[in-house]
Amino acid sequence: MIFDINRFINEKVTGREKSFFEKDLENNKQELEREITNKKVLVIGGAGTIGGSFIKALLHYNPATLVVVDINENGLTELTRDLRSSDDFKVPSTYLTYPVNFKSNVFRKLLRAHGPFDIVANFAAHKHVRSEKDIFSIEAMLENNTLNAKYLLDLLNEQKPKHFFCVSTDKAANPVNIMGASKKLMEDVIMAYSTEMKITTARFANVAFSNGSLPAGFIERLFKRQPLSAPSDVKRYFVSPKESGQICLLACILGKSGEVFFPKLDESNMTTFSQIATDLLHWLGFEPELCSSEDEAREKAAAMKDNTKSYPVIYFASDTSGEKSFEEFYTEHEQVDFNRLESLGIITNMERKRPELIGRLFADLQRTLDNDANDKATLVAVLKDYLPNFQHIETGKSLDQKM
Ligand SMILES: NC(=O)c1ccc[n+]([C@@H]2O[C@H](COP(=O)([O-])OP(=O)(O)OC[C@H]3O[C@@H](n4cnc5c(N)ncnc54)[C@H](O)[C@@H]3O)[C@@H](O)[C@H]2O)c1
Numbered sequence: 001m002i003f004d005i006n007r008f009i010n011e012k013v014t015g016r017e018k019s020f021f022e023k024d025l026e027n028n029k030q031e032l033e034r035e036i037t038n039k040k041v042l043v044i045g046g047a048g049t050i051g052g053s054f055i056k057a058l059l060h061y062n063p064a065t066l067v068v069v070d071i072n073e074n075g076l077t078e079l080t081r082d083l084r085s086s087d088d089f090k091v092p093s094t095y096l097t098y099p100v101n102f103k104s105n106v107f108r109k110l111l112r113a114h115g116p117f118d119i120v121a122n123f124a125a126h127k128h129v130r131s132e133k134d135i136f137s138i139e140a141m142l143e144n145n146t147l148n149a150k151y152l153l154d155l156l157n158e159q160k161p162k163h164f165f166c167v168s169t170d171k172a173a174n175p176v177n178i179m180g181a182s183k184k185l186m187e188d189v190i191m192a193y194s195t196e197m198k199i200t201t202a203r204f205a206n207v208a209f210s211n212g213s214l215p216a217g218f219i220e221r222l223f224k225r226q227p228l229s230a231p232s233d234v235k236r237y238f239v240s241p242k243e244s245g246q247i248c249l250l251a252c253i254l255g256k257s258g259e260v261f262f263p264k265l266d267e268s269n270m271t272t273f274s275q276i277a278t279d280l281l282h283w284l285g286f287e288p289e290l291c292s293s294e295d296e297a298r299e300k301a302a303a304m305k306d307n308t309k310s311y312p313v314i315y316f317a318s319d320t321s322g323e324k325s326f327e328e329f330y331t332e333h334e335q336v337d338f339n340r341l342e343s344l345g346i347i348t349n350m351e352r353k354r355p356e357l358i359g360r361l362f363a364d365l366q367r368t369l370d371n372d373a374n375d376k377a378t379l380v381a382v383l384k385d386y387l388p389n390f391q392h393i394e395t396g397k398s399l400d401q402k403m
Contacts, residue, residue: 053245
């Protein structure tokens with residue numbers, strides 16, 4: 001059986017046959033070609049879902065050089081296989097992938113050797129709310145998402161690209177979890193540097209079936225004949241992977257420095273994870289069999305016959321730390337231009353903290369992280385000090401306690 005995941009996403013998850021961003025891409029074709037065709041591009045975190053989708057959107061405009069950096073060596077291999085196995089993409093003759101952490105000496109060397117780049121886009125991050133379990137996982141997240149973002153900007157300042165883009169998340173608007181707070185701090189850093197080079201960012205919601213997401217986990221569960229588990233009360237906006245790359249490309253090339261882009265999605269397009277699970281099972285010819293406990297679901301899955309038509313699922317109300325029951329792309333203090341583009345709103349008045357202030361803030365954060373006696377509550381208190389609107393939701397339960 002051939003399972004067309006993109007068709008499933010378009011028909012059942014986003015409900016859009018055509019990309020939501022197609023019109024803006026068409027309307028701005030000349031500018032996109034002028035800025036990308038024959039140019040040198042560096043993509044960091046390019047083996048990931050959004051980075052890979054950005055690359056696919058970009059290749060449409062024929063850059064001369066594409067350098068991709070990602071710590072995930074297997075992911076880079078899959079990216080290359082994917083690009084070279086499709087008719088849709090023309091891989092440039094200078095195409096280089098490096099399994100490298102961008103916070104490393106090797107990266108610094110390769111940036112100097114291959115740069116300067118016309119376009120640099122960064123998608124490398126810890127992105128899971130589930131990673132905020134304890135002091136160690138939080139420290140790793142703050143280091144990668146926040147401190148390293150500043151390191152990258154300091155490096156790029158030596159060889160400024162014409163366009164620098166760094167992806168954010170809707171969770172950075174009025175953050176309620178440490179992942180959102182780490183991204184809000186990242187936004188503060190890039191805003192502080194946005195007077196020195198052109199930097200743009202984008203906030204958006206769930207990318208359907210992105211790496212490590214709950215829907216991507218459904219596919220893994222099906223391969224392993226394990227039950228599907230999903231919250232039934234969390235409604236989310238979804239964009240397809242292809243659309244996620246297009247959002248980032250439009251923001252990267254068309255944005256003015258310091259602007260934040262977000263998709264103008266309609267609430268009627270929101271859906272729940274349990275609905276996606278049900279639709280996926282129906283799509284594949286199964287009927288979901290509702291279970292009332294994880295034990296029952298595991299037992300039913302273990303007893304499944306090859307010709308089964310029903311598939312065990314467990315749907316529940318969300319009760320883990322740091323979950324927002326709604327999504328927001330901008331706060332009441334942020335000024336939004338809804339008219340420049342058809343499909344994207346643009347926040348135009350982001351606060352720009354002075355680089356010296358950011359330097360001090362980061363030194364404080366580094367000092368706090370260097371203190372071995374830290375705990376989660378202390379770190380949350382430090383973050384709250386910097387981000388007055390950070391309302392951390394702590395239920396004492398982490399997603400790692402669930403199936
Ligand atoms: N997936 C979504 O639904 C979604 C929605 C909105 C925003 N975002 C944001 O977009 C970003 C990327 O999301 P994604 O779904 O593509 O994630 P992903 O995990 O698929 O991709 C991230 C990539 O970055 C790489 N990486 C991480 N740290 C690195 C480092 N220090 N050096 C080099 N490579 C590194 C990882 O190996 C991975 O391949 C995240 O910051 C996330 O918060 C994601």
